[in-house]
Amino acid sequence: MKSSALNQYYKINLNPQTSIAFSEKGFREINLNSELNFNYLDFIDNDLFIGNKVLLVKNLLNASILLGIKKWHLFDVESSNDDLVPGIDPEKNKDYQNYCWGLLSSFITTGATPLVAEYLYEKFLADGSDLIANHYKEIKIEEGPHQKLCKLDLKELGVDYQKIFSLYTFEKEDSLVKYFWKLAKSKEPLSTLGYAYALEKTALIFNTPKKIIATKDLLGSKDSAIRCLMAHSSNSHEKEHVEDSLRLISTLSIRSITEIAKATLETSSKMHNPFLRIKKL
Numbered sequence: 001m002k003s004s005a006l007n008q009y010y011k012i013n014l015n016p017q018t019s020i021a022f023s024e025k026g027f028r029e030i031n032l033n034s035e036l037n038f039n040y041l042d043f044i045d046n047d048l049f050i051g052n053k054v055l056l057v058k059n060l061l062n063a064s065i066l067l068g069i070k071k072w073h074l075f076d077v078e079s080s081n082d083d084l085v086p087g088i089d090p091e092k093n094k095d096y097q098n099y100c101w102g103l104l105s106s107f108i109t110t111g112a113t114p115l116v117a118e119y120l121y122e123k124f125l126a127d128g129s130d131l132i133a134n135h136y137k138e139i140k141i142e143e144g145p146h147q148k149l150c151k152l153d154l155k156e157l158g159v160d161y162q163k164i165f166s167l168y169t170f171e172k173e174d175s176l177v178k179y180f181w182k183l184a185k186s187k188e189p190l191s192t193l194g195y196a197y198a199l200e201k202t203a204l205i206f207n208t209p210k211k212i213i214a215t216k217d218l219l220g221s222k223d224s225a226i227r228c229l230m231a232h233s234s235n236s237h238e239k240e241h242v243e244d245s246l247r248l249i250s251t252l253s254i255r256s257i258t259e260i261a262k263a264t265l266e267t268s269s270k271m272h273n274p275f276l277r278i279k280k281l
Helices: 053-070 094-126 130-143 146-157 161-167 171-184 189-206 209-222 227-231 238-249 254-271
Strands: 009-015 018-022 027-030 040-042 168-170 278-280
Touching: 009 053, 009 254, 018 053, 027 053, 053 189, 053 238, 053 254, 094 130, 094 146, 094 161, 094 168, 094 171, 094 189, 094 209, 094 227, 130 238, 146 209, 146 227, 161 168, 168 171, 171 189, 171 254, 171 278, 189 238, 189 254, 209 227, 238 254
Parallel strands: 009 040
Antiparallel strands: 009 018, 018 027, 168 278
16 A cells, blocks of 8 residues: 555745645656646645655755756757866867866865855854754865865866966856855755755766766876766765765755755756856956
């Protein structure tokens, strides 16, 4: 006999344009104006016992990521940077150049994570929320070395990141970091868990063993410059981070989970916004 909780769909409005229905089985985007007769419960009004809350939260956040990507799929805009990376052999192909630009992008976002995590650790510790504080402490410890990995990769590839950052502005990455800090200093700082989930889960989806092999082939004699990629791959500890985060989020109030889902959607949207580009200063 199937559980009624498993079959129950909840509805949530993530922003004025986006609503979804989700359950422990899956999720779907919905139009609330045309689906009023469906048996959806308002998620925000149902802080009740749910059979597998972790799975429910997972489906909610994964739906938020996918909808953030989907937002831009109708825009025929080339999001990659066509400039050659200063210091890199101009004969290197576009994939090689894009990998270097991607490392520079990761340098910016990985640098922000331990700083925000330290800020939130101190904040929640002062508030007496030791469990939450320790989660952010773990984030700082685990994510702290990742920017150093980017530095090592960039150095091996001959990329002078300091020079490049003086010549270019990274609109997407700057927007993400600014948003991360905005969430951290908001009335619902736990929404930063949605930001982190969007980045980590997206990395798990795309940084597959097949991609790692292809990247090593692309880099040739410098194929060890994949430290940052490996740290964010589907074979890394990142998967454990995501699962730990889901377990924590599932213990929070429905209102907090809702704000986390909204932050997940917005972060994913920023990550895939083709109009935010790398531009010369």
